[in-house]
Amino acid sequence: MSVAIFTIVRDIMVTDIIASCILVAAIALLVRGGVLRSSREMEIGDSSHPLEDVVSALKAMAVPLAGCLVCQCSLGIGWAAMLFGRLSVVLQTPESFYCVIVGALLCALCLVAARGHIKNIVNFRYYAILSCLLLLVVPWVGADLSGEAQVISTATPWGFSESLLSVIVIVNLVGVGRRTFYVTGLIVIALNVLAWFASGACLVLFGDEVANVLWRSSLIVLIALSALEILRDYRLLEKRLDETSSRKVTDEQLVGYRLTNREKEVLLFLVQGRRAAWIAQKLYISDNTARAHVKHIYQKLGVHSREELLDFIESLK
Incomplete structure (x- = not known):
């Protein structure tokens, strides 16, 4: 134009x-x-x-x-x-x-x-x-x-x-x-x-x-x-990660989101502010596998960033 x-x-x-x-x-x-x-x-x-x-x-x-x-x-x-x-x-x-x-x-x-x-x-x-x-x-x-x-x-x-x-x-x-x-x-x-x-x-x-x-x-x-x-x-x-990392996310709170056991483990590390590379080393999996888990978690929870993930965690009752 x-x-x-x-x-x-x-x-x-x-x-x-x-x-x-x-x-x-x-x-x-x-x-x-x-x-x-x-x-x-x-x-x-x-x-x-x-x-x-x-x-x-x-x-x-x-x-x-x-x-x-x-x-x-x-x-x-x-x-x-x-x-x-x-x-x-x-x-x-x-x-x-x-x-x-x-x-x-x-x-x-x-x-x-x-x-x-x-x-x-x-x-x-x-x-x-x-x-x-x-x-x-x-x-x-x-x-x-x-x-x-x-x-x-x-x-x-x-x-x-x-x-x-x-x-x-x-x-x-x-x-x-x-x-x-x-x-x-x-x-x-x-x-x-x-x-x-x-x-x-x-x-x-x-x-x-x-x-x-x-x-x-x-x-x-x-x-x-x-x-x-x-x-x-x-x-x-x-600061938000420090405040949120002390929160306990239970299986009951995640009912309906269809997270696998491995994805729940990854979620706990994400809430603590850990990156995919660190999670891969901790769980003895490849970096690509860790990133795939993070991607699936974001999709299932309907979030697109760490900020939105923290909003989601803080909204759980």
């Missing part, structure tokens, strides 16, 4: 605006029709204080949204550079757009290839965000390149990162209550537009050096925040 629009208008910024409007309209229609909805809605959007729901939703998506805004800033800088004939290293040529599309397609291929494993990766969301932010460092490193090498090193990582971060934001949005979705969605759109024009204005008023220093500084801050979020989540998970 973006390629078709670009073929007509031949302007990166206009293409992005039109494509974004179409995407937003499609998501709104799908949400309104109940077609697009996460499998498990976040506990946001059901209170009697709509403003608090919106704030909670924005907090939940703060890091990926900030990453999206950093991407939009680079787009705004490139657009302003083309419009006012200024010198900049980001997204200035029509060739840049095609590299952006390549990056977006690579993102889609990676998500399709990893779709069966995403829910089983602890903190996948934060790893994805951190990977996107690190990819955005590539244009910075390749700033001294020229010609096609500079275009590829600038636009392809941007297309990949912007696409994946947008997916994470959209997933967060469709997981909230419907009334919160519309208000939060409008705020997200407004922030993106503000990032476009603010970064472009910064380039025009202060020059490319100042604009890129601010862009790089915000990227460094986001990388640090993302790493801290991963560390915080691991600490919370370890």
Whole structure:
């Protein structure tokens, strides 16, 4: 769709605006029709204080949204550079757009290839965000390149990162209550537009050096925040594991889930926070067998991650 629009208008910024409007309209229609909805809605959007729901939703998506805004800033800088004939290293040529599309397609291929494993990766969301932010460092490193090498090193990582971060934001949005979705969605759109024009204005008023220093500084801050979020989540998970490991899971509590005796043994080790490799050594089985037991346990209990497994254990009476 973006390629078709670009073929007509031949302007990166206009293409992005039109494509974004179409995407937003499609998501709104799908949400309104109940077609697009996460499998498990976040506990946001059901209170009697709509403003608090919106704030909670924005907090939940703060890091990926900030990453999206950093991407939009680079787009705004490139657009302003083309419009006012200024010198900049980001997204200035029509060739840049095609590299952006390549990056977006690579993102889609990676998500399709990893779709069966995403829910089983602890903190996948934060790893994805951190990977996107690190990819955005590539244009910075390749700033001294020229010609096609500079275009590829600038636009392809941007297309990949912007696409994946947008997916994470959209997933967060469709997981909230419907009334919160519309208000939060409008705020997200407004922030993106503000990032476009603010970064472009910064380039025009202060020059490319100042604009890129601010862009790089915000990227460094986001990388640090993302790493801290991963560390915080691991600490919370370890704390939950310590609290849950003392709980006794009896056969009576597992009636109806059809776990085999071996799977019950593996479950007890999982509750203690043990990994499949450790369980394999403890039970004198192969790593593949241990992973197969873990997979079957997750399927029978209807969970997809260690966090959901802990939720399940804590819900047992």
